[in-house]
Amino acid sequence: MAVKVVKGTDGRTWTVRRQMQLRMPAIGQDFEHDVDGGTVGKWVILGLLALFYLALFTWSGLTVNVPGWAAFIALIVVGFLVTRVISRRPWKITAQTPGAHDPENPDRRNAAHWVATVRGVSKSQEEITKGIRRIRMKGEPNDAKGLWKESN
Numbered sequence: 041m042a043v044k045v046v047k048g049t050d051g052r053t054w055t056v057r058r059q060m061q062l063r064m065p066a067i068g069q070d071f072e073h074d075v076d077g078g079t080v081g082k083w084v085i086l087g088l089l090a091l092f093y094l095a096l097f098t099w100s101g102l103t104v105n106v107p108g109w110a111a112f113i114a115l116i117v118v119g120f121l122v123t124r125v126i127s128r129r130p131w132k133i134t135a136q137t138p139g140a141h142d143p144e145n146p147d148r149r150n151a152a153h154w155v156a157t158v159r160g161v162s163k164s165q166e167e168i169t170k171g172i173r174r175i176r177m178k179g180e181p182n183d184a185k186g187l188w189k190e191s192n
Contacts, residue, residue, distance in 0.1 A: 046172050049179040052137045052152075056172055056181070058164050061130045064157065131164035132157050135171055135181045135188070152180065156187040 043057040136153040158167050171181035171188065182188045 042168070044168070044172060046175045048175045049177065052179070054135050054137055054175050054181075056133070056135045056168060056175070058131050058133045058168055061132050061157070064130045064159075128160050130157055130159050131161070133164060133168055133171065135175065153191050154181050154188045155191050156181075156189070158187065 043055060046054045046056055048054055133156045134154065137151050154171075156167060156171070158164050167187065170183065174181050174183060182190070
């Protein structure tokens with residue numbers, strides 16, 4: 041988790057941080073339709089696939105000669121897929137000022153909390169840099185794309 045402290049144009053001190061998420065959060069209209077059956081199904085399929093390959097290779101034994109280049113290509117493909125899954129994880133980026141927003145209390149009227157969710161390490165680094173630049177120039181991290189949502 042990366043944390044940066046930024047001074048805004050209006051004098052407020054913002055804390056900008058990012059954190060890797062396990063999956064994309066359900067927000068807005070997707071919330072009602074996002075039904076997660078859990079991870080049991082994935083593990084069952086992966087277990088059956090591993091059992092299939094184990095049975096295939098033990099059944100064929102040493103009679104099947106697999107060339108080294110074929111095993112190397114299979115290893116490269118598996119490595120690419122694992123790297124892609126890890127590098128495309130969603131990241132939650134938050135920018136907030138100290139305290140909680142309270143319109144009744146003049147001391148807490150200026151408190152703000154903004155959240156954005158993006159996919160990928162490089163995209164999260166890029167968005168955190170843009171958010172910091174917008175805070176320094178405009179006083180808040182929001183832009184025209186609408187990635188940042190204000191939360192209370």
